[in-house]
Amino acid sequence: xxxxxxxxxxxxxxxxxxxxxxxxxxxxxxxxxxxxxxxxxxxxxxxxxxxxxxxxxxxxxxxxxxxxxxxxxxxxxxxxxxxxxxxxxxxxxxxxxxxxxxxxxxxxxxxxxxxxxxxxxxxxxxxxxxxxxxxxxxxxxxxxxxxxxxxxxxxxxxxxxxxxxxxxxxxxxxxxxxxxxxxxxxxxxxxxxxxxxxxxxxxxxxxxxxxxxxxxxxxxxxxxxxxxxxxxxxxxxxxxxxxxxxxxxxxxxxxxxxxxxxxxxxxxxxx
Amino acid sequence: xxxxxxxxxxxxxxxxxxxxxxxxxxxxxxxxxxxxxxxxxxxxxxxxxxxxxxxxxxxxxxxxxxxxxxxxxxxxxxxxxxxxxxxxxxxxxxxxxxxxxxxxxxxxxxxxxxxxxxxxxxxxxxxxxxxxxxxxxxxxxxxxxxxxxxxxxxxxxxxxxxxxxxxxxxxxxxxxxxxxxxxxxxxxxxxxxxxxxxxxxxxxxxxxxxxxxxxxxxxxxxxxxxxxxxxxxxxxxxxxxxxxxxxxxxxxxxxxxxxxxxxxxxxxxxxxxxxxxxxxxxxxxxxx
Numbered sequence: 081x082x083x084x085x086x087x088x089x090x091x092x093x094x095x096x097x098x099x100x101x102x103x104x105x106x107x108x109x110x111x112x113x114x115x116x117x118x119x120x121x122x123x124x125x126x127x128x129x130x131x132x133x134x135x136x137x138x139x140x141x142x143x144x145x146x147x148x149x150x151x152x153x154x155x156x157x158x159x160x161x162x163x164x165x166x167x168x169x170x171x172x173x174x175x176x177x178x179x180x181x182x183x184x185x186x187x188x189x190x191x192x193x194x195x196x197x198x199x200x201x202x203x204x205x206x207x208x209x210x211x212x213x214x215x216x217x218x219x220x221x222x223x224x225x226x227x228x229x230x231x232x233x234x235x236x237x238x239x240x241x242x243x244x245x246x247x248x249x250x251x252x253x254x255x256x257x258x259x260x261x262x263x264x265x266x267x268x269x270x271x272x273x274x275x276x277x278x279x280x281x282x283x284x285x286x287x288x289x290x291x292x293x294x295x296x297x298x299x300x301x302x303x304x305x306x307x308x309x310x311x312x313x314x315x316x317x318x319x320x321x322x323x324x325x326x327x328x329x330x331x332x333x334x335x336x337x338x339x340x341x342x343x344x345x346x347x348x349x350x351x
Numbered sequence: 352x353x354x355x356x357x358x359x360x361x362x363x364x365x366x367x368x369x370x371x372x373x374x375x376x377x378x379x380x381x382x383x384x385x386x387x388x389x390x391x392x393x394x395x396x397x398x399x400x401x402x403x404x405x406x407x408x409x410x411x412x413x414x415x416x417x418x419x420x421x422x423x424x425x426x427x428x429x430x431x432x433x434x435x436x437x438x439x440x441x442x443x444x445x446x447x448x449x450x451x452x453x454x455x456x457x458x459x460x461x462x463x464x465x466x467x468x469x470x471x472x473x474x475x476x477x478x479x480x481x482x483x484x485x486x487x488x489x490x491x492x493x494x495x496x497x498x499x500x501x502x503x504x505x506x507x508x509x510x511x512x513x514x515x516x517x518x519x520x521x522x523x524x525x526x527x528x529x530x531x532x533x534x535x536x537x538x539x540x541x542x543x544x545x546x547x548x549x550x551x552x553x554x555x556x557x558x559x560x561x562x563x564x565x566x567x568x569x570x571x572x573x574x575x576x577x578x579x580x581x582x583x584x585x586x587x588x589x590x591x592x593x594x595x596x597x598x599x600x601x602x603x604x605x606x607x608x609x610x611x612x613x614x615x616x617x618x619x620x621x622x623x624x625x626x627x628x629x630x631x632x633x634x635x636x637x638x639x
Binding site: 146177180190207259 | 519533
């Protein structure tokens, strides 16, 4: 392997529990290999940023953890991806159950074309919680957690599509929080937002990391530096397969990268 | 830029604009003329009696009430028989069927079904429903025949409406642990509904106007009363119009135009209903 990180340093922050783990993961789309031999550990209640140039497989890597790659015809995974040490690509894994535990926020805010209330209540309702009073509690709590409650509490019945982009994205976060996940995956959640909305989401991520394990893919290196505890740098090999070049504490990766390629990337020499 | 060039561009601009207006007029004027002509000639025949009485003297007197009701029954029967199957098939073909040669063959067959001449559907209905299945010349046979014809359109529009639902919505739903069916039921279908309704109603109003297929599977020119069961024969506006215009000597012209006017009103009001439902669904969806 060309990645020459030191395996011991990889194993995250010592005192913490490992929440997510990939071990020698390869991902293929048909004949095309999208990810090659990626191993890393992500500790509980931390924020891990995945950075790297376009097309290096950051999003594909993120989508390993909730098996969203399954939706793509011809996608194949080998190696292990584990949550709490249970391989989620194992035989008796219920993908629907998995996705309740591992929520996802997308690049483009994607609230459903229904009311704000119905958006947040969508997940709980699908999971069989239909009592109005109970749902009201869940919706209020989730919107509070997503720092959106004060802005929308008087218009829960109005269309979610009338909200601003930043509000829509926080609504999508609330929608994920409503199903009480353990892990939240964020795929460039701020790339469609203005700087102020971006800062709000970043603040929110920091406060959520007290309770949740967050993995964020971002193009924005300042964002990765501002918000994450750990950072992983992915890039493409000659055959366009993504590899993990370096993984370590964010402060170290950005100020004192071990790999020349990481240094070149974060100093803006390519990518 | 010289003055001449500017003048020439201005001229080109005006010519293009003129052509566009002309083309639109060529389309719109005959339609307007047709509607006005039918209204002017047919309005005289419309009376309370014409709309509420059965025909007498081979349609030369009396009204067309059974034909109006028959057409509504026919549309209702076609709707009930084709909509659920069409939507479910559309869901299956877009969401579940694997993309292989069989699916592609089925899709191609459905597209081609829409192009089959309607009299062929009539003969098919005669062979299958009237004779082989012993439903006889009846409302049921006619509804089934028209449903077969409408299916091509219902499936195609359902598929298109379902495909048009953005992938982001499906992913958003699946990503919070909704099952595939829940995603279809609560996210995809509500989004696709206006498109499905539009397609269905257009298929229905087309069915309402069909003459050839029902000719051979159960439409009657004159019946004294309304059909009392799906196994009865029935009157229908287009067939009544055809027979009145072509086969009844001494038929008052006003009556013929009167029937045409009623048929037109039925079809157009169904189309308006479609627009109305669509607007309401959309408004509710965007939650105001």
